[in-house]
Amino acid sequence: MKQLWDGPLNKIDDYRWEIxxxxxxxxxxxxxxxASSNLLEKIRQGQAMEQVANVAFLPGIVGHSLAMPDIxxxxxFAIGGVAATTLDxxxxxxxGIGFDVNCGIRLLRTNLTLKEVKPKIExxxxxxxxxxxxxxxxxxxxxxxxxxxxxxxxxxxRWAVERGFGWEEDILFTEEEGCMKDANPDLxxxxxMERGKPQLGTLGSGNHFLEVQVIDKxxxxxxxxxxxxxxxxxxxxxxxxxxxxxxxxxxxxxVTMQKAVQKYGIQLPDRQLACAPLSSPEGKNYYxxxxxxxxxxxxxxxxxxxxxxxxxxxxxxxxxxxxxLKLIYxxxxxxxxxxxxxxxxxxxxxxxxxxxxxxxxxxFHPDIPKKYKKIGQPVLxxxxxxxxxxxxxxxxxxxxxxxxxxxxxxxxxxSRMKAKKxxxxxxxxxxxxxxxxxxxxxxxxxxxxxxxxxxxxxxxxVEVMHQTGIxxxxxxxRPLGVIKG
Amino acid sequence: xxxFEILEHTADIGIAAYGKTKREVFINIARGxxxxxxxxxxxxxxxxxxxxxxxIKLEADNLxxxxxxxxxxxxxxxxxxxVILSKFKIKELxxxxxxxxxxxAKINPPSVKIEKEIKAVTYHRLEIKKDEKSGLWSAQIIFDx
Numbered sequence: 235m236k237q238l239w240d241g242p243l244n245k246i247d248d249y250r251w252e253i254x255x256x257x258x259x260x261x262x263x264x265x266x267x268x269a270s271s272n273l274l275e276k277i278r279q280g281q282a283m284e285q286v287a288n289v290a291f292l293p294g295i296v297g298h299s300l301a302m303p304d305i306x307x308x309x310x311f312a313i314g315g316v317a318a319t320t321l322d323x324x325x326x327x328x329x330g331i332g333f334d335v336n337c338g339i340r341l342l343r344t345n346l347t348l349k350e351v352k353p354k355i356e357x358x359x360x361x362x363x364x365x366x367x368x369x370x371x372x373x374x375x376x377x378x379x380x381x382x383x384x385x386x387x388x389x390x391x392r393w394a395v396e397r398g399f400g401w402e403e404d405i406l407f408t409e410e411e412g413c414m415k416d417a418n419p420d421l422x423x424x425x426x427m428e429r430g431k432p433q434l435g436t437l438g439s440g441n442h443f444l445e446v447q448v449i450d451k452x453x454x455x456x457x458x459x460x461x462x463x464x465x466x467x468x469x470x471x472x473x474x475x476x477x478x479x480x481x482x483x484x485x486x487x488x489v490t491m492q493k494a495v496q497k498y499g500i501q502l503p504d505r506q507l508a509c510a511p512l513s514s515p516e517g518k519n520y521y522x523x524x525x526x527x528x529x530x531x532x533x534x535x536x537x538x539x540x541x542x543x544x545x546x547x548x549x550x551x552x553x554x555x556x557x558x559l560k561l562i563y564x565x566x567x568x569x570x571x572x573x574x575x576x577x578x579x580x581x582x583x584x585x586x587x588x589x590x591x592x593x594x595x596x597x598f599h600p601d602i603p604k605k606y607k608k609i610g611q612p613v614l615x616x617x618x619x620x621x622x623x624x625x626x627x628x629x630x631x632x633x634x635x636x637x638x639x640x641x642x643x644x645x646x647x648x649s650r651m652k653a654k655k656x657x658x659x660x661x662x663x664x665x666x667x668x669x670x671x672x673x674x675x676x677x678x679x680x681x682x683x684x685x686x687x688x689x690x691x692x693x694x695x696v697e698v699m700h701q702t703g704i705x706x707x708x709x710x711x712r713p714l715g716v717i718k719g
Numbered sequence: 720x721x722x723f724e725i726l727e728h729t730a731d732i733g734i735a736a737y738g739k740t741k742r743e744v745f746i747n748i749a750r751g752x753x754x755x756x757x758x759x760x761x762x763x764x765x766x767x768x769x770x771x772x773x774x775i776k777l778e779a780d781n782l783x784x785x786x787x788x789x790x791x792x793x794x795x796x797x798x799x800x801x802v803i804l805s806k807f808k809i810k811e812l813x814x815x816x817x818x819x820x821x822x823x824a825k826i827n828p829p830s831v832k833i834e835k836e837i838k839a840v841t842y843h844r845l846e847i848k849k850d851e852k853s854g855l856w857s858a859q860i861i862f863d864x
Contacts, residue, residue, distance in 0.1 A: 280729050306729050307728065307729040308731075308843075309728075309731060309841040309842075309843030309844075309861050309863060310841065310842070310843050329841075329842075332863075333838045333839040333841075333863045334838060334863075425795055428795075428799050429795065429798055429799055432799075438836065439835070439836045440836065440838075440864055478798050478799075481838045481839045481863075482795070484839060485791050485839050485840070488787075488842060489779075489784065489787070489788070492780070492784065492842070493780065504842075504843060505783075505842040505843075505845065506841050506842040506843040508842065646729050647729075648729075649727040649728060649729050649732075650731075650732060650864065651725065651727045651732070652727065677758075677834055677835075679758060679834050679835060719836070
């Protein structure tokens with residue numbers, strides 16, 4: 235299925251490439267891709283560009299159909315895309331959010347240094363692996379009744395904090411304060427509830443992980459200081475989403491949207507782009523159900539972070555407070571949000587779809603924590619388990635160009651089957667150990683599919699966002715210990 | 720004739736399935752999906768003791784929708800009951816309606832375990848059709864992994 239995409243691309247500058255509207259008569263706006271020429275070549279080796287053009291068909295789309303440098307071929311929407319639609323005549327598309335609603339990243343700081351953690355890293359990884367359920371079919375430690383899960387869906391992080399999983403201040407350092415207010419559990423199916431009930435507080439599988447890291451490079455000491463980060467410091471990154479509940483919400487509404495497409499006479503090049511007007515009952519119901527799944531994901535990451543704090547306290551014979559285990563921030567990278575943006579000089583409310591893209595709001599934006607008012611919203615970009623991850627901050631430029639959005643990770647370059655073939659005869663776990671990275675995974679298969687070679691270099695991706703001014707690099711983290719499903 | 724084959728896709732994985740009848744293609748695509756879930760190990764009676772049964776009744780607006788609903792329902796059963804399904808007996812099948820009995824084994828590592836989680840079935844490149852010349856059926860699906 236692999237062929238080089240050879241559609242038209244206009245070079246705007248070294249990092250911006252446009253797919254003109256004339257490429258396909260159904261396109262309502264041009265496509266805009268952020269990439270270096272090296273990354274662009276890799277992106278063209280799949281059908282991601284075609285998908286960027288397809289997204290431009292969505293009714294009510296404004297600006298550009300945007301693609302971040304980590305973009306790769308998805309189903310319907312490419313992964314690494316942003317699309318903003320108007321509320322009055324625009325649509326919402328579940329495919330533009332993805333099955334794993336509010337898959338996202340949170341970053342936890344510590345007072346610990348590399349010197350203190352290095353001798354205990356194996357113990358730490360083993361204890362984390364024991365405390366945090368991961369892998370396929372994993373069941374959580376929390377037993378939820380039907381009424382309780384409804385409460386989780388309505389209240390997100392707050393539910394977790396009130397149940398004792400975390401601190402009050404954690405809520406302030408979570409995008410949307412860990413709760414989308416429009417959530418309505420009545421619009422979530424019984425199937426979704428049944429999938430979600432046993433899985434709260436589980437990592438899941440695939441590319442999800444929990445990583446113990448060390449900050450090995452500081453790009454912006456002033457911003458780093460404001461965030462409470464410095465070189466040699468240990469951090470923890472958590473990557474997971476809304477588990478089976480979110481997958482089912484998306485599945486259910488894809489069926490609703492197939493019908494809506496006919497009902498409202500919407501022309502689309504791919505059925506996975508199925509959508510409904512934001513002003514229609516179908517569109518509103520999906521938004522309220524998606525908000526439930528997003529809240530579930532925030533509660534999920536909150537619980538996992540809580541157990542992470544407990545493990546650190548146990549291993550280092552201290553308390554989470556003493557160890558300074560504070561949440562830096564939590565961001566979603568598969569979500570749609572109603573936000574205010576400027577369009578042709580006018581303020582307008584838009585529905586911003588981020589599918590494998592991260593919100594990156596600038597300093598003084600009303601939706602970021604007060605503590606970060608002067609520096610902007612922290613943006614957390616994980617790399618693959620063998621290289622590094624980044625913390626950046628959002629900028630005004632992102633508001634001007636990308637509806638306050640940036641990249642979300644490295645982006646796959648190799649299919650899972652190809653990764654398996656490439657890794658034949660190799661011991662990935664041992665290779666990482668030799669690099670000083672302890673990995674514990676539920677399945678060897680996951681480890682092989684997630685090896686570094688299967689991904690683009692996240693540093694190259696982040697550099698594009700930095701050079702274009704869409705977001706600014708603050709610190710780089712190197713993995714020490716990784717837990718995978 | 721091949722029952723099914725696994726398709727490559729950058730981030731995800733797909734299946735193409737074949738059959739002499741519509742019924743056969745529905746069964747073969749389900750088999751393929753559970754082969755992915757079970758990690759490529761052939762699901763056979765030797766390594767799988769059947770101890771789970773369920774009945775399914777589904778409706779959809781068209782045949783593609785029915786295939787989507789069928790595979791999603793099987794995923795739902797697998798995830799909530801923690802089972803690997805291997806037996807698919809289709810009692811009734813039209814373009815809008817399916818009734819089936821399914822069977823499999825409860826997950827019990829290391830002999831019966833889920834190797835790969837399939838998050839969902841997608842509509843991307845979803846296809847089910849009959850070749851008018853040969854009379855054979857084929858279907859294609861991409862999963863979100």
